[in-house]
Amino acid sequence: MTLQDAIGSIQPVDQDCLSRTQRRLDRLTKPVGSLGRLEELAARYVAITGEERPPIPRAAIFTFAADHGVVAEGVSAYPSAVTAQMVLNFLRGGAGVNVLASHVGAEVRVVDIGVAHEFGPLPDLIHRKVARGTKNFLREPAMTREQAIRALEVGVTLAREAVNDGIGLIGTGDMGIGNTTASAAITAVMTGESVAAVTGRGTGIDKAGLARKAAVIEQALSNRQPDAADPLDVLAKVGGFEIAGLAGLILGGAACRRPVVLDGFISGAAALIAAGLSPLCREYLIASHLSVERGHQAVCTKLGLRPLLDLGLRLGEGTGACLAISLVHAAIKVLTGMATFDEAGVSERLS
Amino acid sequence: MTLQDAIGSIQPVDQDCLSRTQRRLDRLTKPVGSLGRLEELAARYVAITGEERPPIPRAAIFTFAADHGVVAEGVSAYPSAVTAQMVLNFLRGGAGVNVLASHVGAEVRVVDIGVAHEFGPLPDLIHRKVARGTKNFLREPAMTREQAIRALEVGVTLAREAVNDGIGLIGTGDMGIGNTTASAAITAVMTGESVAAVTGRGTGIDKAGLARKAAVIEQALSNRQPDAADPLDVLAKVGGFEIAGLAGLILGGAACRRPVVLDGFISGAAALIAAGLSPLCREYLIASHLSVERGHQAVCTKLGLRPLLDLGLRLGEGTGACLAISLVHAAIKVLTGMATFDEAGVSERLS
Numbered sequence: 001m002t003l004q005d006a007i008g009s010i011q012p013v014d015q016d017c018l019s020r021t022q023r024r025l026d027r028l029t030k031p032v033g034s035l036g037r038l039e040e041l042a043a044r045y046v047a048i049t050g051e052e053r054p055p056i057p058r059a060a061i062f063t064f065a066a067d068h069g070v071v072a073e074g075v076s077a078y079p080s081a082v083t084a085q086m087v088l089n090f091l092r093g094g095a096g097v098n099v100l101a102s103h104v105g106a107e108v109r110v111v112d113i114g115v116a117h118e119f120g121p122l123p124d125l126i127h128r129k130v131a132r133g134t135k136n137f138l139r140e141p142a143m144t145r146e147q148a149i150r151a152l153e154v155g156v157t158l159a160r161e162a163v164n165d166g167i168g169l170i171g172t173g174d175m176g177i178g179n180t181t182a183s184a185a186i187t188a189v190m191t192g193e194s195v196a197a198v199t200g201r202g203t204g205i206d207k208a209g210l211a212r213k214a215a216v217i218e219q220a221l222s223n224r225q226p227d228a229a230d231p232l233d234v235l236a237k238v239g240g241f242e243i244a245g246l247a248g249l250i251l252g253g254a255a256c257r258r259p260v261v262l263d264g265f266i267s268g269a270a271a272l273i274a275a276g277l278s279p280l281c282r283e284y285l286i287a288s289h290l291s292v293e294r295g296h297q298a299v300c301t302k303l304g305l306r307p308l309l310d311l312g313l314r315l316g317e318g319t320g321a322c323l324a325i326s327l328v329h330a331a332i333k334v335l336t337g338m339a340t341f342d343e344a345g346v347s348e349r350l351s
Numbered sequence: 352m353t354l355q356d357a358i359g360s361i362q363p364v365d366q367d368c369l370s371r372t373q374r375r376l377d378r379l380t381k382p383v384g385s386l387g388r389l390e391e392l393a394a395r396y397v398a399i400t401g402e403e404r405p406p407i408p409r410a411a412i413f414t415f416a417a418d419h420g421v422v423a424e425g426v427s428a429y430p431s432a433v434t435a436q437m438v439l440n441f442l443r444g445g446a447g448v449n450v451l452a453s454h455v456g457a458e459v460r461v462v463d464i465g466v467a468h469e470f471g472p473l474p475d476l477i478h479r480k481v482a483r484g485t486k487n488f489l490r491e492p493a494m495t496r497e498q499a500i501r502a503l504e505v506g507v508t509l510a511r512e513a514v515n516d517g518i519g520l521i522g523t524g525d526m527g528i529g530n531t532t533a534s535a536a537i538t539a540v541m542t543g544e545s546v547a548a549v550t551g552r553g554t555g556i557d558k559a560g561l562a563r564k565a566a567v568i569e570q571a572l573s574n575r576q577p578d579a580a581d582p583l584d585v586l587a588k589v590g591g592f593e594i595a596g597l598a599g600l601i602l603g604g605a606a607c608r609r610p611v612v613l614d615g616f617i618s619g620a621a622a623l624i625a626a627g628l629s630p631l632c633r634e635y636l637i638a639s640h641l642s643v644e645r646g647h648q649a650v651c652t653k654l655g656l657r658p659l660l661d662l663g664l665r666l667g668e669g670t671g672a673c674l675a676i677s678l679v680h681a682a683i684k685v686l687t688g689m690a691t692f693d694e695a696g697v698s699e700r701l702s
Contacts, residue, residue: 029440030447031428031554035670036643036663077382077700085697089380094690096381102688103681203382204700292387310661311678312387319386326677327662330454337453339445346436349428349555 003149003248003277006156006255013283018047021335028338029346037308041286041331048259048284049168054332057168059106059261059325061318062158062249063090063097066114066241067133068178069142070220075181075213077205080133083177084117086317090175091124096315097173100322104329106171108318109162113154114176114241128154130241134182138220141237142182148236148244155248156255163256170253170260171288171325172267173318174242177203180293183269185217185238187295189228190272191302195221198295200265231276239273246270251277254284261328263321264291264313268299275303288324289313354500354599354628357507357606364634369398372686379689380697388659392637392682399610399635400519405683408519410457410612410676412669413509413600414441414448415593417465418484419529420493421571426532426564428556431484434528435468437668441526442475447666448524451673455680457522459669460513464505465527465592479505481592485533489571492588493533499587499595506599507606514607521604521611522639522676523618524669525593528554531644534620536568536589538646540579541623542653546572549646551616582627590624597621602628605635612679614672615642615664619650626654639675640664 021043026032033039046052065087071080089095090110093102101108111126112119116133119125130151134142143151159170176182180202187198199214217238224237235244247270253260254274262271262285275282282303289309290296300307308327313320341348372394377383384390397403416438422431440446441461444453452459462477463470467484470476481502485493494502510521527533531553538549550565568589575588586595598621604611605625613622613636626633633654640660641647651658659678664671692699 028447029437029445030666034554034664034666035447036665038662038664040663079698079701082698085695086380089690089695089697092690092695094380094695096379096386096685096689099684099688100681103677103684203385308662311389311659312391313385313389314387315381315385323678323681326454327674330451330674333450333454334447337450338447339440339443344436344440344443344445346440347430347433350430 001156001160003152003156006251007278009255010278010280012280013047014050017050018043021046025335027340029341029344035334038331038334041328042335045259045328045332049257053336056329056332058166059169059171060162060167061097061101061106061108061171061173061321062111063108063173063175063318064111064113064242064245065175067116068176068182068240069134069136070138070181071178072136073138073216075216076177077203078177080116080177083175084115086175087112087115091122095317096319097317097322100319104322104326106322106325111245113151113245134240137224137238138216141224142239143236145232145236148232151241151244152248155245156252159249159252160256163258168258169325169328170249170258171318171321172246172249172260172263173321174246174266174316176240176242179240179242179266181213181217182238182240182243183266184295185220186234186269186272187299188221189226189234190276191298193298198298200294231273235273243270247273250274251281254281259286260284261286261288261321261324263288263318264316265293265296266316268296271303272299286324289320352507352511354503354507357602358629360606361629361631363631364398365401368401369394372397376686378691380692380695386685389682389685392679393686396610396679396683400608404687407680407683409517410520410522411513411518412448412452412457412459412522412524412672413462414459414524414526414669415462415464415596416526417592418467419527419533419591420485420487421489421532422529423487424489424567426567427528428554429528431467431528434526435466437526438463438466442473446668447670448668448673451670455673455677457673457676462596464502464596485591488575488589489567492575493590494587496583496587499583502592502595503599506596507603510600510603511607514609519609520676520679521600521609522669522672523597523600523611523614524672525597525617525667527591527593530591530593530617532564532568533589533591533594534617535646536571537585537620537623538650539572540577540585541627542649544649549649551645582624586624594621598624601625602632605632610637611635612637612639612672612675614639614669615667616644616647617667619647622654623650637675640671
């Protein structure tokens with residue numbers, strides 16, 4: 001599926017379905033609205049999928065991994081080698097996302113979309129490398145526009161294949177040393193916030209490092225002049241391959257009428273790109289959590305999303321998305337598993 | 352186990368254990384602290400139980416049901432008959448707590464501690480009725496001091512039996528038409544907040560009803576003069592049997608070195624009584640969520656607890672506790688299932 005096909009096939013979610021579902025929720029044995037955001041999630045799930053009595057969807061977290069040339073500027077607390085090392089950790093099941101995905105019954109699909117390392121024929125890795133990391137976007141564009149489109153289409157295609165394969169709920173995840181720098185650059189451009197307001201400590205850089213990181217982004221935006229009205233331009237000039245893949249995954253999920261559960265800041269930056277390409281895709285997004293990473297609140301505000309959780313997370317990988325997948329499953333079970341007042345013989349409220 | 356035995360056997364949690372666990376968490380393949388409150392939960396779980404590599408504990412939600420004489424004053428949107436009807440709904444598995452407990456792999460144990468209805472020999476109901484509902488505390492004390500102690504000891508004993516039976520994680524739940532009125536009265540007395548500041552809409556009473564409810568509580572506190580320095584006096588004069596049972600459950604859980612996951616406002620009022628009887632028991636509490644019910648924030652502040660979730664819930668029954676039990680399980684899996692940097696061969700941070 002091409003990028004244009006995906007964008008062209010995204011439809012608004014079904015508002016009638018949403019209203020009918022809320023009326024059903026109001027008949028269940030509880031005070032109206034008393035399950036709060038679980039009710040909101042159930043209604044949105046039905047409006048997205050069109051399934052009025054949905055089964056519990058199989059869920060998959062897509063963890064896209066890529067490297068970032070801008071790490072050469074000293075913007076991260078960890079060396080680039082960690083990206084590839086963590087990919088191997090994902091494949092062995094030892095990372096946070098493995099543990100939390102298993103906890104909620106989700107699969108983890110690990111995608112090499114731009115790691116600066118040749119893994120060889122690892123059977124469990126999804127090999128979709130577009131390049132061995134981005135260029136250093138302080139000095140030159142991170143990638144070509146053509147590479148950005150290829151990386152987006154990797155995500156679109158993986159979403160469609162997953163849905164064809166029976167996945168009903170798609171979670172986003174990322175691994176890429178340096179990717180909070182690219183995400184902050186994208187966020188500054190796409191939200192209009194200052195670089196200082198959206199640049200955070202990432203994996204845990206110190207105060208001097210944070211100042212350097214913000215200065216690198218400021219200078220890069222001045223050098224590259226990305227055009228906020230052209231999301232592909234922003235992505236190519238200051239983005240990352242994993243961010244592009246995630247933006248494609250979001251568009252592909254929306255095109256297939258499947259909810260996409262966003263992880264934290266990196267996934268949010270990808271969603272800004274996706275929503276720039278197709279504003280309608282926002283209706284398919286579920287914001288799992290509010291990251292500690294500075295800048296994530298600005299992303300959520302711009303997208304019109306209210307995160308479900310606020311647990312002080314800042315790991316990425318898809319860890320926050322896992323926890324929210326459990327809430328989506330819970331919401332569906334409320335909708336389909338609770339008795340109505342009539343069924344249970346429970347008295348209605350006093351008039 | 353008597354109430355005094357339980358109170359006397361509660362010990363401070365193990366701070367050395369907590370520190371050792373945090374050091375272990377810092378060696379896992381993630382930036383230090385990046386799993387936020389999941390790390391806090393894991394460390395607290397270990398400090399409470401003394402289990403350094405804990406297995407996933409079996410969890411049980413105790414849903415205590417009771418009626419309230421004060422409902423005669425028109426303080427609720429639903430008739431008292433709903434308490435017994437919902438008990439039957441719990442036993443048939445059709446209520447919110449059944450669905451969410453099943454979702455997280457927890458049992459639901461339903462306790463009749465004071466419902467104004469004779470259920471007969473229902474095998475799945477835990478029969479511990481102290482009386483057929485409280486008296487109308489606007490007119491007379493809700494219960495005698497002796498009844499309050501009996502109801503507390505029901506909770507203490509159920510907690511101890513559950514732990515002996517292999518339950519490692521205890522969740523609190525409640526059902527009782529009128530119980531936000533009793534809980535608001537307890538909260539006003541135990542926190543020193545004004546009645547208006549802690550009285551909310553409960554199951555959904557209208558504006559006039561809310562004013563009536565607050566006026567009833569004001570007048571009752573004036574009539575009864577509960578003594579904040581004597582939690583048993585407060586409980587007996589303006590409490591409820593389910594609140595007493597929950598306070599006992601909390602004390603019993605803490606006495607057995609088991610974490611108690613608090614549901615919302617009613618459970619919070621019970622925790623105020625329990626903490627009044629034994630301040631140490633607060634170290635064993637996990638606040639699952641911030642309820643929409645006005646007054647719950649004041650409860651959490653007084654107890655020094657920060658709720659994990661804020662999902663607009665106001666159902667009670669133990670529904671919020673269920674969702675937090677899943678987070679406790681997730682936290683334990685992070686602690687015991689993730690690889691360390693050494694094990695995974697992942698590079699450490701740059702110095």
